[in-house]
Amino acid sequence: MTTATTPVKAFSFGGGWQSMAALVMAATGDLDYRTFLMANVGDDSEHPGTLRYLRQYAMPYAEEHGIELVVLDRVMKRTRMVRTLYQDLTREGSRSLKIPVRMLNGAPGTRSCTVSFKIEVVGDELKRRGASKSNPATVGIGINLDEIGRANKRRCEPHEEIEYPLLERGIRRIDCARIIRSAGLPVPPKSSCWFCPFHRPETWHDMRRNEPDLFEKACRLEDLLNRRRDELGKDHVYLIRFARPLRNAIPDGVDTLPFDDEDTGCDSGWCMT
């Protein structure tokens, strides 16, 4: 049982390659973590493929190996109701722009989604389990050697100490796939919210081709945000960095995309791992 003097130790599980590789390493004794915490941005917000993988493969695998894999919802402090990120963005009268929407110059706007829906959700659970400023929890984040620039220890709560076990072991993205397959598991899809403005153009392109309904839903979300911006007399914002609506920026049936070498993505390591 966790006591005030027993430090809490948990791995932040994002549902992607890095987290899944870490789970397999923990199961095989190569990583000293027995608790994995997944902050779920919402069943209507997380990419459906990630949730399918989680339920079909990750949770049964964790259970089979005696590892605790807990899915945490964001619960509103006042009402105790679950609030998803998509609900937050679409609710009537909302002016909330929590996601990193792209401005006219293509740059992402400031966001609060990662803090509200990932960092605080995991942080609250660690506190509940006994972590405090004087007895901080160790939190593993799944950043691999290919994305070393994302290792950013500033983004954590005062009752946490971050470590990067994959990075420390020199594990690359390709190694993650090998580790997952070595356990007889398929490699999960990339994890993120399906409407995340950090998506690369190729990701939007693949979505338009392979998941046209989801792509259309993202376009409709962008339309909704801009109808609200019109009412407020503000400039339009986009889910892609080309200063035009997603529907036009990613044309249907076209295979060549504008050249894009921008290294977009969440720089915190709390999303897309």
Ligand code: SF4
């Ligand atoms: S995946 Fe994107 S939209 Fe979702 S919480 Fe992370 S930064 Fe925000």
